[in-house]
Amino acid sequence: MKQITIISGKGGTGKTTLASSFIKLAGDQVAVDCDVDAANLHIMLAPSIRQTSDFIGGEIAVVSQDCIACGRCEELCRFDAIKDSTGDIIIDPLKCEGCGVCLEACPADAIELKSSRQGQYFVSDTDFCPMVHARLDPGAENSGLLVARIRNIAEDIAVNENKKAIIIDGAPGIGCPVIASLNGVDYALIVTEPTLSGISDFKKAHEVTRFFNIEALACINKADINRENCSIISDYCKTNGITMLGEIPYDDMVPRALSSKKFIVDIKDSPAGKKITGFWKVIEERLYS
Amino acid sequence: MKLVISSTGKDMDDSIDPRFGRCSYYIAYDTEKDTFEAVENKSRNATGGAGIQASQAAADLGADAVITTNIGPNAFRVLETAGIKVYSGVTGTVRQAVEGFKNGSLGTTEKPNVGEKFGMGGSN
Amino acid sequence: MIISVASGKGGTGKTSVAVGLARSLGFCQFLDFDVEAPNASFFLKPDIKNEEKVSIKQPYFLKDTGADFSRCAEFCHYNAVAYVKGEVVFFPELCHGCGGCILVGPPGAVREKDVLVGKVLKGKAEPGIDFLVGDLIPGSLRTISVQARLESYINRSEKVILDCPPGTSCSMVTAVKNSDFCILVTEPTPFGLNDLEISVEVLKDLDIPHAVIINRDGIGDSAVQEFCNSNNIKILERIPNDIKIARAYSRGFSIPEVYPEWKERFLAIIDNIEKDVI
Numbered sequence: 001m002k003q004i005t006i007i008s009g010k011g012g013t014g015k016t017t018l019a020s021s022f023i024k025l026a027g028d029q030v031a032v033d034c035d036v037d038a039a040n041l042h043i044m045l046a047p048s049i050r051q052t053s054d055f056i057g058g059e060i061a062v063v064s065q066d067c068i069a070c071g072r073c074e075e076l077c078r079f080d081a082i083k084d085s086t087g088d089i090i091i092d093p094l095k096c097e098g099c100g101v102c103l104e105a106c107p108a109d110a111i112e113l114k115s116s117r118q119g120q121y122f123v124s125d126t127d128f129c130p131m132v133h134a135r136l137d138p139g140a141e142n143s144g145l146l147v148a149r150i151r152n153i154a155e156d157i158a159v160n161e162n163k164k165a166i167i168i169d170g171a172p173g174i175g176c177p178v179i180a181s182l183n184g185v186d187y188a189l190i191v192t193e194p195t196l197s198g199i200s201d202f203k204k205a206h207e208v209t210r211f212f213n214i215e216a217l218a219c220i221n222k223a224d225i226n227r228e229n230c231s232i233i234s235d236y237c238k239t240n241g242i243t244m245l246g247e248i249p250y251d252d253m254v255p256r257a258l259s260s261k262k263f264i265v266d267i268k269d270s271p272a273g274k275k276i277t278g279f280w281k282v283i284e285e286r287l288y289s
Numbered sequence: 290m291k292l293v294i295s296s297t298g299k300d301m302d303d304s305i306d307p308r309f310g311r312c313s314y315y316i317a318y319d320t321e322k323d324t325f326e327a328v329e330n331k332s333r334n335a336t337g338g339a340g341i342q343a344s345q346a347a348a349d350l351g352a353d354a355v356i357t358t359n360i361g362p363n364a365f366r367v368l369e370t371a372g373i374k375v376y377s378g379v380t381g382t383v384r385q386a387v388e389g390f391k392n393g394s395l396g397t398t399e400k401p402n403v404g405e406k407f408g409m410g411g412s413n
Numbered sequence: 414m415i416i417s418v419a420s421g422k423g424g425t426g427k428t429s430v431a432v433g434l435a436r437s438l439g440f441c442q443f444l445d446f447d448v449e450a451p452n453a454s455f456f457l458k459p460d461i462k463n464e465e466k467v468s469i470k471q472p473y474f475l476k477d478t479g480a481d482f483s484r485c486a487e488f489c490h491y492n493a494v495a496y497v498k499g500e501v502v503f504f505p506e507l508c509h510g511c512g513g514c515i516l517v518g519p520p521g522a523v524r525e526k527d528v529l530v531g532k533v534l535k536g537k538a539e540p541g542i543d544f545l546v547g548d549l550i551p552g553s554l555r556t557i558s559v560q561a562r563l564e565s566y567i568n569r570s571e572k573v574i575l576d577c578p579p580g581t582s583c584s585m586v587t588a589v590k591n592s593d594f595c596i597l598v599t600e601p602t603p604f605g606l607n608d609l610e611i612s613v614e615v616l617k618d619l620d621i622p623h624a625v626i627i628n629r630d631g632i633g634d635s636a637v638q639e640f641c642n643s644n645n646i647k648i649l650e651r652i653p654n655d656i657k658i659a660r661a662y663s664r665g666f667s668i669p670e671v672y673p674e675w676k677e678r679f680l681a682i683i684d685n686i687e688k689d690v691i
Contacts, residue, residue, distance in 0.1 A: 011422065011579040043604060094590065099491075100513060104488070172423035172580070173449040174450065175449045196664065200450070207551035226660060338504060341502075342492050370495075
C-alpha cells in the first residue's frame with residue numbers, strides 16, 4: 001500500500017482539482033482530505049457520511065477559584081498566554097499551547113488542563129472509494145493533530161480493506177497540517193504556478209519534502225501565464241531531482257466544471273483534463289507497483 | 290527473551306500491523322515460557338511522536354527485540370538507545386514472525402526502513 | 414486603523430489586495446503574516462534594513478551527570494523526550510520550548526539553548542511603506558513563534574495592512590485578531606464559497622467586522638454574491654478575471670501598476686471601511 005500527498009506551498013494552485021481527478025481515475029484507493037481548515041474535496045466527491053466522531057484537541061490551561069494570584073504562572077509561561085489583569089490571572093486560550101508548565105508550577109493547584117472539542121472527523125463512502133475527512137471548528141487549534149488522526153484512520157481502512165493506495169489532498173503552506181499530511185507517505189506531488197510567489201513557495205514545499213525524505217513530483221498549473229517562469233521551475237526540478245510531470249495550460253473550463261460539480265477529466269476537449277489524465281498514468285504506475 | 294510485535298489484533302494468528310507507532314496492539318511474547326500478552330497501543334492517536342511513545346512502551350514491557358513492518362527514525366532511535374534489536378520489513382501473522390525469529394530467518398535492521406517519518410509535533 | 418486581508422481558500426488574491434491597498438495608500442505599515450509562504454516582498458520590493466532572529470529555547474541534557482531524566486520524559490506533552498534504560502533521547506523537532514524540562518528535571522542537569530525557528534525582516538518599500546515580514550524555517554512547526562514576534566511590531570498609530578495566511582485555524586486567527594477590520598478575498602466558485610462561509614464564522618466568533626472582495630469575477634457562478642446578500646455582508650469590490658492582471662502578478666506587479674485607475678478604487682475601499690468602523 002502506497003500513499004501520495006498533493007501539496008503546493010502556495011494556495012490556489014489546483015491541489016484539490018488534481019486530487020479529486022486522481023481519486024476519480026484510481027481504483028482500490030482511500031481518499032483523505034487533509035485540508036481540515038478549509039476542506040474542499042467533499043465538494044467534488046459528494047461523500048455520504050457513515051461515521052462521525054468528535055475531535056478532542058490538545059489541552060488548554062484553565063485557572064480555577066483557588067488561584068491566589070501569585071503570578072508564578074505568568075512568569076513561567078513561554079507563550080505569552082497568561083496575563084495578570086487587575087489581580088486576576090487570565091489565560092488566553094488562543095495562545096496557550098497546553099504544555100503544563102503553569103499547572104506544575106502553581107502553588108495553589110489552581111490550574112487544570114482541559115481538552116475541548118475542536119472539530120469533527122468523518123468516514124464516508126463516495127462513488128469511487130472510502131473517504132476520510134474532517135471539519136475543524138472555526139478558529140480551532142491543533143489542525144495538525146486532526147490531520148494525524150484522519151491519516152491514521154485512512155491507514156486503518158487501507159490495511160483492513162486491502163486497499164492499494166491512499167490519495168491525500170493536502171493543505172496550503174508548509175506548517176503542521178502539511179507536515180502531518182506528509183508523514184510517512186511515499187510520494188508528494190507539488191502543484192505550482194509560474195508566478196514569483198508560486199516559485200518561492202514551491203521551493204519551500206520542496207524543502208519540506210526533502211527534510212522528511214519523500215520523493216517529490218511536480219507539475220505547473222496555468223503554465224501559459226508566464227513561460228519564462230515555467231523554465232525556471234523546470235530547471236530547478238532538474239537540478240534537484242524532482243520528477244516534472246508537465247504543464248497544465250490555463251483552461252477556463254476548469255472553474256466552470258467546478259461550478260457544475262463536474263470532474264475536469266470528464267470534460268471532453270478540455271486541455272487541462274487531458275493533461276491531468278496523463279499525469280495520473282505516471283503516478284498510477286508508481287503507486288500501484 | 291521478550292519479543293514485542295506490532296499487531297492488528299490480540300491473537301497470535303492476527304496479522305502484523307505494518308505501522309509500529311500507530312498499530313492497534315502489541316503482542317509481548319516470551320520465548321522461554323511460550324506465553325504472550327496483548328497490550329492495547331495507547332499511543333495510536335498521540336499528539337506527536339507516537340513512535341517514540343511506542344518505543345518507550347516496548348522498553349517498559351521489557352522487550353529485547355521488536356518485530357514490525359515499518360518503523361520510522363524517531364522510534365528506531367529510542368529502541369537503539371535502549372539496546373533493543375529491531376526486525377523490520379516483517380509481514381505475515383504474529384505467530385509466523387515468532388517462528389521466523391526462532392529459526393533465525395529474520396534479519397535485524399541497522400537503520401529505520403521508512404523515509405524520515407515524523408510524528409508531527411503537537412501543534413497549536 | 415488596522416486592516417487585515419484574509420481568505421479561507423488559498424490563492425484567492427489576498428496578497429494582491431493587500432499590496433494594492435498598501436501601494437495606493439503609499440504611506441502605511443505593512444506586515445506579511447503568512448510566515449510559512451510570505452509573498453508580499455515580490456510586489457512591494459522592500460529594501461530590508463534589519464533582520465531579527467526568532468528562536469525558541471530548547472533543553473539539552475547533561476548526560477554525564479548520570480542524573481535521572483525520567484520526570485522530563487513523563488512531563489513532556491509533546492513526546493519530545495524519551496527516557497529508556499537510563500538514557501535520555503531528545504527530539505528537537507517535536508519540542509515547543511516550554512521550559513518544562515528545566516522545571517521538573519534534575520536541578521542543574523538540564524540546560525537550555527537558543528534554537529533558530531525563523532526570522533523577522535524589517536525595511537522600507539516605496540514610497541513610504543514600513544514593511545515587515547516573518548519567515549519560518551521550512552520543517553519547523555513554530556509558525557506561531559514567528560507570528561508572535563511580528564505582532565509585537567504592529568504600530569497602531571499608523572494605517573496598518575496585514576497580509577494573512579490562508580485557512581481558518583490558528584495561524585490565520587493569530588494574524589487576524591490584531592485587526593479592526595478584515596477583508597475576505599474570495600473567488601466566485603464552490604470552493605471559494607465553502608471557505609468563505611467558514612471564514613465568516615471565524616470572524617464572527619472573534620467579533621471582527623468584515624466585508625468581501627470578489628476576485629477573478631466572472632470565472633464561476635453567482636453563489637458567493639447570493640451568500641453575501643443573504644447574510645448582509647458588503648461586497649467592497651470585484652476584481653475582474655483578467656489575463657493582464659494574472660501575467661503582471663506572475664512578474665511581481667500589483668494591480669494599480671497595471672491599471673492606474675485602481676489606485677482610486679483601493680483608496681475608496683479604505684474610505685468605505687473607515688466609515689464602517691468609525
